[in-house]
Amino acid sequence: MSAPMPTRGRFITFEGIDGAGKSTHIGFVTGLLQDAGKNVVSTREPGGTPLGEKLRTLLLHEKMDVGTEALLAFASRREHLAQVIGPALGRGDWVLSDRFTDASFAYQGGGRGLPLPKLEALEQWVHPGLQPDLTLLFDVPLEVARERLDATRTLDKFESEEAAFFERCRNEYLRRAQESGGRIVVVDSTRSIEEVRAQLKAALEKFL
Numbered sequence: 684m685s686a687p688m689p690t691r692g693r694f695i696t697f698e699g700i701d702g703a704g705k706s707t708h709i710g711f712v713t714g715l716l717q718d719a720g721k722n723v724v725s726t727r728e729p730g731g732t733p734l735g736e737k738l739r740t741l742l743l744h745e746k747m748d749v750g751t752e753a754l755l756a757f758a759s760r761r762e763h764l765a766q767v768i769g770p771a772l773g774r775g776d777w778v779l780s781d782r783f784t785d786a787s788f789a790y791q792g793g794g795r796g797l798p799l800p801k802l803e804a805l806e807q808w809v810h811p812g813l814q815p816d817l818t819l820l821f822d823v824p825l826e827v828a829r830e831r832l833d834a835t836r837t838l839d840k841f842e843s844e845e846a847a848f849f850e851r852c853r854n855e856y857l858r859r860a861q862e863s864g865g866r867i868v869v870v871d872s873t874r875s876i877e878e879v880r881a882q883l884k885a886a887l888e889k890f891l
């Protein structure tokens with residue numbers, strides 16, 4: 684008799700404009716899930732594979748046409764799904780990804796104005812039938828994100844964009860959250876780290 688198939692793992696993504704605070708909380712969520720006995724794979728986009736990390740360097744540092752930007756983001760995603768996300772979910776692991784396709788809609792769609800049907804076509808091609816089980820959207824006003832970024836790092840191509848760009852990205856994230864049927868949970872990331880953790884715990888409760 685063959686061994687029983689593992690049940691598919693869960694796929695949780697972290698989103699928000701640059702500086703919103705999502706990366707700070709991935710370790711906390713990893714700990715919550717591990718304490719509940721889950722095997723966690725933590726990864727990021729663009730990136731997550733050796734090829735994806737090369738594409739990330741291009742995306743974050745080279746000027747390019749918005750269509751090229753979208754295609755590179757989805758190329759990195761395709762490799763990520765083939766090499767990391769798909770196999771991990773197949774083993775029954777829980778995958779936490781710092782950004783996924785919602786970021787393409789927010790940045791290339793909202794921020795840069797690429798028509799959304801083009802992104803929907805890429806989404807259909809690259810991951811038909813797969814959506815995150817839960818997306819945690821870290822939401823803050825632009826000024827808060829900017830202050831947090833300025834305090835911590837040298838800015839890359841996206842982080843150097845003007846305020847109006849981030850306003851459009853944020854609005855597109857919030858629009859998608861409203862239309863997501865509960866998949867995207869908006870986290871008020873202006874609150875203290877302890878208060879943000881409490882919101883994350885509440886969002887994860889039904890999965891544990």
Ligand SMILES: Nc1ncnc2c1ncn2[C@@H]1O[C@H](COP(=O)(O)OP(=O)(O)OP(=O)(O)O)[C@@H](O)[C@H]1O
Binds near residue numbers: 705
């Ligand atoms: N709730 C919070 N209160 C105060 N500071 C915070 C909070 N969350 C994160 N920070 C701080 O804000 C800065 C940016 O956080 P973080 O790197 O997690 O943002 P991010 O959303 O992942 O940004 P990026 O997408 O550009 O990587 C860090 O210095 C972090 O310590």
Ligand SMILES: Cc1cn([C@H]2C[C@H](O)[C@@H](COP(=O)(O)O)O2)c(=O)[nH]c1=O
Binds near residue numbers: 756757783786
């Ligand atoms: C997946 C994805 C990302 N981006 C942008 C968004 C951010 O500015 C960077 C990634 O930086 P982070 O510090 O790791 O958050 O890339 C994008 O424009 N399109 C995408 O699909």
